[in-house]
Amino acid sequence: MTSKAQILSAVRRTPLPLRELPPHAGPWLTFADRAGQFATSLASVGGVCLAARDVAAIRAALETLPQITAAKKVCSPLPELGVGNVSLPDVATPHDLEDVDVAIVPGEFAVAENGAVWVNARGLKHRAILFLVQHLVLVVRGDAVVNTMHEAYARLEFAEPGFGVFISGPSKTADIEQSLVIGAHGPRSHTVFLLEAAP
Amino acid sequence: MTPSTPTQHPDLAAKFVADEDRMHWHDQALWFVRLKRDKMARALPEWEELRERAAAIKAHTMSRLADYLEQFEAQATRCGAQVHWARDAAEHNAIVLSILQAHGVTRVVKSKSMLTEECHLNPCLEQQGIEVVDTDLGERIVQLAGQPPSHIVLPAIHLKKEDIGALFHQHLQTEAGASDPKYLTEAARQHLREKFLNAQAGITGVNFAIAETGGFVVCTNEGNADLGVSLPRLHIACMGIEKLIPRAADLGVFLRLLARSATGQPITTYSSHFHGPAPGGELHVVLVDNGRSGILASDDFRRSLNCIRCGACMNTCPVYRRSGGYSYNATIPGPIGSILSPTRDAQAYASLPSACSLCGSCTDVCPVKIDLHHQLLTWRGELRKRGLLPWSKRLAMWGLGWLMQHPRLYNFAGRMARWVVPCLPRGLIYNRMNAWGRQRELPAMPKHSFRELYSKRHDQ
Numbered sequence: 001m002t003s004k005a006q007i008l009s010a011v012r013r014t015p016l017p018l019r020e021l022p023p024h025a026g027p028w029l030t031f032a033d034r035a036g037q038f039a040t041s042l043a044s045v046g047g048v049c050l051a052a053r054d055v056a057a058i059r060a061a062l063e064t065l066p067q068i069t070a071a072k073k074v075c076s077p078l079p080e081l082g083v084g085n086v087s088l089p090d091v092a093t094p095h096d097l098e099d100v101d102v103a104i105v106p107g108e109f110a111v112a113e114n115g116a117v118w119v120n121a122r123g124l125k126h127r128a129i130l131f132l133v134q135h136l137v138l139v140v141r142g143d144a145v146v147n148t149m150h151e152a153y154a155r156l157e158f159a160e161p162g163f164g165v166f167i168s169g170p171s172k173t174a175d176i177e178q179s180l181v182i183g184a185h186g187p188r189s190h191t192v193f194l195l196e197a198a199p
Numbered sequence: 200m201t202p203s204t205p206t207q208h209p210d211l212a213a214k215f216v217a218d219e220d221r222m223h224w225h226d227q228a229l230w231f232v233r234l235k236r237d238k239m240a241r242a243l244p245e246w247e248e249l250r251e252r253a254a255a256i257k258a259h260t261m262s263r264l265a266d267y268l269e270q271f272e273a274q275a276t277r278c279g280a281q282v283h284w285a286r287d288a289a290e291h292n293a294i295v296l297s298i299l300q301a302h303g304v305t306r307v308v309k310s311k312s313m314l315t316e317e318c319h320l321n322p323c324l325e326q327q328g329i330e331v332v333d334t335d336l337g338e339r340i341v342q343l344a345g346q347p348p349s350h351i352v353l354p355a356i357h358l359k360k361e362d363i364g365a366l367f368h369q370h371l372q373t374e375a376g377a378s379d380p381k382y383l384t385e386a387a388r389q390h391l392r393e394k395f396l397n398a399q400a401g402i403t404g405v406n407f408a409i410a411e412t413g414g415f416v417v418c419t420n421e422g423n424a425d426l427g428v429s430l431p432r433l434h435i436a437c438m439g440i441e442k443l444i445p446r447a448a449d450l451g452v453f454l455r456l457l458a459r460s461a462t463g464q465p466i467t468t469y470s471s472h473f474h475g476p477a478p479g480g481e482l483h484v485v486l487v488d489n490g491r492s493g494i495l496a497s498d499d500f501r502r503s504l505n506c507i508r509c510g511a512c513m514n515t516c517p518v519y520r521r522s523g524g525y526s527y528n529a530t531i532p533g534p535i536g537s538i539l540s541p542t543r544d545a546q547a548y549a550s551l552p553s554a555c556s557l558c559g560s561c562t563d564v565c566p567v568k569i570d571l572h573h574q575l576l577t578w579r580g581e582l583r584k585r586g587l588l589p590w591s592k593r594l595a596m597w598g599l600g601w602l603m604q605h606p607r608l609y610n611f612a613g614r615m616a617r618w619v620v621p622c623l624p625r626g627l628i629y630n631r632m633n634a635w636g637r638q639r640e641l642p643a644m645p646k647h648s649f650r651e652l653y654s655k656r657h658d659q
Contacts, residue, residue, distance in 0.1 A: 004284040010492035011265040019258040024448050027245055041465060094430055095396055114465035127477065128429035131422045150451035158412040158447055161278040161475030168466050171422040175337035175353065177360045178228055179380035184336060185388055186422030
């Protein structure tokens with residue numbers, strides 16, 4: 001008998017009465033100002049939320065962020081922004097992204113309760129860019145802010161193979177005496193632009 | 200896994216307690232995390248509803264676990280992952296080793312996985328000449344120190360920054376005497392970046408596996424799991440069979456509970472959803488039983504499989520906070536570990552269910568509503584039935600049980616004690632027989648028993 005068959009038969013050996021699977025709907029939290037709550041939540045986890053009227057406003061704001069003006073290598077898969085000097089499709093292996101300072105990446109939607117943004121790696125040749133860069137900037141439509149994780153999963157489908165991640169703030173650790181340190185292995189800063197008009 | 204020597208929690212705890220300052224510091228560090236958890240829980244009006252849902256989803260999953268395992272395998276395979284089944288730790292290690300050897304891998308980065316700790320994967324791979332680097336900062340610290348994690352979420356919570364400074368000075372050439380957490384974390388960042396970039400394979404644990412989609416979720420704050428599996432082409436994910444949930448949308452419940460319960464964060468920084476390998480890469484998922492099907496068969500202890508490894512029961516436990524993770528001599532310490540460990544080896548871990556005051560705080564904070572203190576009490580009865588209690592405890596229990604069945608004698612004994620004990624020389628009361636009196640004074644003997652006071656008041 002294979003290990004699989006042995007494990008399954010061991011699990012089935014004790015028949016258990018069926019316990020009901022609860023529904024998804026619930027009395028879940030809602031916020032009057034979802035974008036405002038998102039900004040508050042993001043600030044609490046070490047990120048920064050900036051509102052931008054349009055792409056030009058993002059470009060202008062980027063020029064005021066010191067971590068970006070000081071950057072040598074910037075990767076932005078958002079052509080409409082017109083910034084960046086590293087083109088992801090031209091990079092052969094993710095290891096070559098090691099010295100990229102900033103990545104500006106689209107996020108699909110934001111979650112008000114915890115400051116998280118859902119990033120799908122579908123359009124990114126190397127998903128490592130999200131974790132390898134020193135500074136991460138996400139651009140999300142301002143009307144794509146949901147209240148809670150329940151609403152977040154209502155929007156998500158996993159019909160196709162792929163990779164997606166909720167990112168809430170910069171990489172951090174508190175493993176040394178519970179002292180919070182920003183920039184553990186991944187990005188040292190995390191900025192989210194909430195874009196008012198459709199990009 | 201059977202420890203080489205039976206664990207005697209009181210003996211191991213005594214070592215930890217001997218350094219009183221450090222004990223109080225450890226206690227306070229964990230209580231601080233517990234308070235952060237409380238703040239988060241109170242901020243959500245639906246907290247109790249979430250706990251109910253989580254418990255119900257887990258109970259449902261366990262009632263149909265084999266079906267969900269089959270569904271998960273089919274869906275994960277459809278996504279392009281290769282699924283392996285391991286009955287025990289040895290088979291798990293052999294599977295991981297064979298995958299790595301088939302790819303000629305000698306350098307592996309690993310993110311936090313209590314399962315691989317349980318299976319003692321690292322020494323097994325190291326014996327075969329494979330370098331395994333734990334990449335979670337806390338785990339890297341204890342790995343350099345040659346220690347196991349002392350807490351499942353905060354592996355190095357027992358170490359002070361000065362200890363870590365000395366360790367990093369020795370291994371990472373940081374400045375002697377430097378202990379600033381920011382400086383030490385930066386040194387680890389540079390050291391581990393090198394390891395990430397040179398690794399040939401990444402191993403991760405699994406926080407939740409989704410039967411419906413064949414995907415799984417890994418949660419970290421540091422981003423180490425993601426770096427570890429997005430640079431090398433080979434990803435091996437190791438999971439216990441109890442990590443399954445039926446639907447992706449169930450994650451809405453669990454991800455809301457996990458980080459809030461664990462560290463008082465609204466969510467971990469990264470909640471990564473893997474469905475199949477990265478383009479051009481390879482993904483292996485190892486499903487491990489290692490005693491779990493046995494626990495599933497037990498009506499008493501089945502619910503311990505619902506655990507999502509948040510560590511909240513440890514942070515709140517007055518015994519854990521003061522005795523430290525190593526006093527349990529087990530991969531999973533604290534209240535949940537004291538239930539799980541005896542299911543592996545009741546004799547070796549017989550002292551753990553008694554390392555508990557039955558205060559019930561663990562049960563109150565558990566995000567999936569495991570009735571931890573009830574199960575610990577059940578274990579005590581079970582250990583007595585199996586004859587695994589020490590003779591001193593058996594004798595005392597038998598004596599007290601007999602006395603309590605004889606009310607007149609019990610009253611007489613109480614009266615005698617109230618009269619005699621205050622007159623006895625200290626040496627007769629505070630000696631080796633009285634474990635309770637080692638660190639504390641007995642309370643002053645009252646003049647009257649409760650029964651006497653009660654009947655007196657009733658007569659008035």
